[in-house]
Amino acid sequence: MIAAARRDSQSAKLLVVDAEGGIRHLPRATLGALFSQGDLVIANDAATLPASLTGIHCGSGKPIEIRLAAWLSVRDPTRFAAIAFGAGDHRTPTEKRMLPPPLLPGDQLAFGPLMAVVEHPLNDPHLYRLRFLGDRATIMAGIARQGRPIQYAHVRESLSLRDVWTKIAADPIAFEPPSAGFALDWRTLENWRQRGIGFATLTHVAGISSTGHPKIDLRLPFDEPYRIPERTAVAIKRAKSKAKRIIAIGTTVVRALESASFADGSVRAGDGIASKHLGRETSLRVVDTLLTGLHQPGDSHFELLRAFADETVLLKLSAVCIRNGYRIHEFGDSMLIERRRTAVRRSFSLLCCGRAVTTEPHLEMN
Amino acid sequence: MMPTNIDLKKLRVAVTGGTSGLGLALVRLLSARGARVAFVARTAGLVRQIAQETGAFGIVGDVGYKDDIYPVALEITANLGGLDALINNASTLGPTPLAPLADTQCEELEHALRVNLLGPFQLTKALLGALAASARAGQGAAVINISSDAAVNAYSGWGAYGASKAALRHLTAIWAEEARADGIAFLSLDPGDMDTPLHSLAIPDADPSTLKRPQDAAAEIVESLLTALSYDTAGQFGVIP
DSSP: OOHHHHHHHHHOEEEEEOTTSOEEEEEGGGGGGOSOTTOEEEEEOEEEOOOEEEEEETTTTEEEEEEEEEESSTTOTTEEEEEEEOSOOTTSOGGGSOOOSOOOTTOEEEETTEEEEEEEEOSSTTEEEEEEOSOHHHHHHHHHHHEEOOOOTTOOSOOOHHHHSOTTOOEEEESSOOGGGGGOOHHHHHHHHHTTOEEEEEEEOOOOOOOSOHHHHTTOSOOEEEEEOHHHHHHHHHHHHTTOOEEEESHHHHHHHHHTBOTTSOBOOEEEEEOOOOOTTOOOSSOSEEEEEOOOTTSHHHHHHTTTSOHHHHHHHHHHHHHTTOOOSTTSOEEEEEOOOOSSOOSOOSOOOOOOOOSOOSSOOO | OOOSSSOGGGOEEEEESTTSHHHHHHHHHHHHTTOEEEEEESOHHHHHHHHHHHOOEEEEOOTTSGGGHHHHHHHHHHHHTSOSEEEEOOOOOSSSSOBOGGGOOHHHHHHHHIIIIIHHHHHHHHHHHHHHHHHHTTSOEEEEEEOOGGGTSOOTTBHHHHHHHHHHHHHHHHHHHHHGGGTEEEEEEOOOSBSSHHHHHHSTTOOGGGSBOHHHHHHHHHHHHHHHHHHHTTSTTOSOO
16 A cells, blocks of 8 residues: 555545635545535445556567556446557656557557457557457456556556555446545545435546547546436435535546436436536536545646636635645545535536436447 | 345355355355355366356455455456455464464464455455445345354364454454444354365364255355345435435
8 A cells, every 4th residue: 555545544634615715724534524414425436447557569579558548338348448658657757658569450468368459549549449358257357467557657656456446446447546535434424424414426437537648638538437326316306405415526426417417406317428528618507516636727627627616716726735735636635615606507508418328339439 | 934035146245265165155055046156266277167167256366465355356346246245254274283372383373364354354345335335225235254163262272263263253243333334234154063175174083974064054144144135225224314
């Protein structure tokens, strides 16, 4: 277990931004004492796959790292969209990583005993369709043993699965951790329960956050599949009917809930695909409050914050974070941001209602 | 008579130590009755053989080895699509032939604690999110830790095993209290003296006819599991306080 994660759980801080843009500083350990009776907290219970595989390009004998970036069909581990790097590891920033040996359709890759075949590029020369050989159990065993969590240069220590699974991690389906959930522990959930605060989950495939290729990064986040349990939808309806707050743990929860939303703030249970980018023009229908990590202007998480707060508030946050020594990375501190209070709710929404989705690939690809 | 409100065919169960003795009997019984089963054991050849025989998902891993825990948890939940019940059955006797504590090496006790106590602790922790998700969905969730009368009674020569099983039994009791509100039942079950490889390793000259058949013990454990799950699905663990 990495030292950073251990330290953070003891001393993490919480930046609270209220609906008027007012700011408070709290220890994150006080999370269990926040919110009111009847409010509903919703978290993403996706567990994270060890989606980085290091091995050999069989044709050239050269080292290669594959990062699984998206399911082609959810829960089918035979095929993924993947990006590739040459020699090196996560300590080199992704945009400076060596290119992989040229990859042609039919090329074989070996990750220990786990074998894969390059099928074809997906709209971009750096994004490939990859097929693993073997049955489901064999492939999952190979990924479990040969894979490591995707990680970036700002954390030098090698992460293990334990470092990237939240305490509530259930369904191993995400490519990167739904990291806002690192703020949750069982004690906090117990405190909420005792205070009459509801807790429910959904499962959202948190995707890869950076590929090192500007053209692909512009397409991030990819369309992300999610599943909202019936009980979660019922709990939301009930909380909404009593005018209680819906608190989302992480931007993935916001994306899923708003994708599945109806105009009255209820949500459609079942499977869907979060494909819309949320931002300034988004009128939030479901989520009142968001717990998230601290994000820099420019990244897609920051764009989503514009749905919650005005530009002036968000710009102020960066300075506040620096001045108060907040740690801005996925194992760092947290922010709780309330949706801005608006005189008149915008009557339109850019979000379509949640779509029922069966097993179509969720990436629009060749 | 089994409780009827739990559909075994929808049940997703993981069993550690699934290639011999009680664990194997559990894998066979649960698979035969239609449950979705994943089992863990150390020997790849045996895992393959039992997987082929039963149709269960076989996972090669050692619960006594810390680095195996999360990969094993990943394989369990990915193959079963979640988890309703975990049966921590894998055990080691400690020194064999059985030895008095005064002759037991510290490393032998450490190993017994690692396999019989820390392994179940870590695997349960790694799978607690999946179990809680099952409970939230109204399907119930349970952890069964296989115990022994040596966890309660002081038998000469059973120091490493008895101490580790006693600790596991108490861990189970405390976890039962802590996880009750999350809808996860924790049970410590003593299957009794069975005709298993572990028993013959401990008492080589025991008369097998005086010992319980592991398949009978497995049937009792499955019954206890179904009772625990039917209690948990009574509806009191919804998301609304």
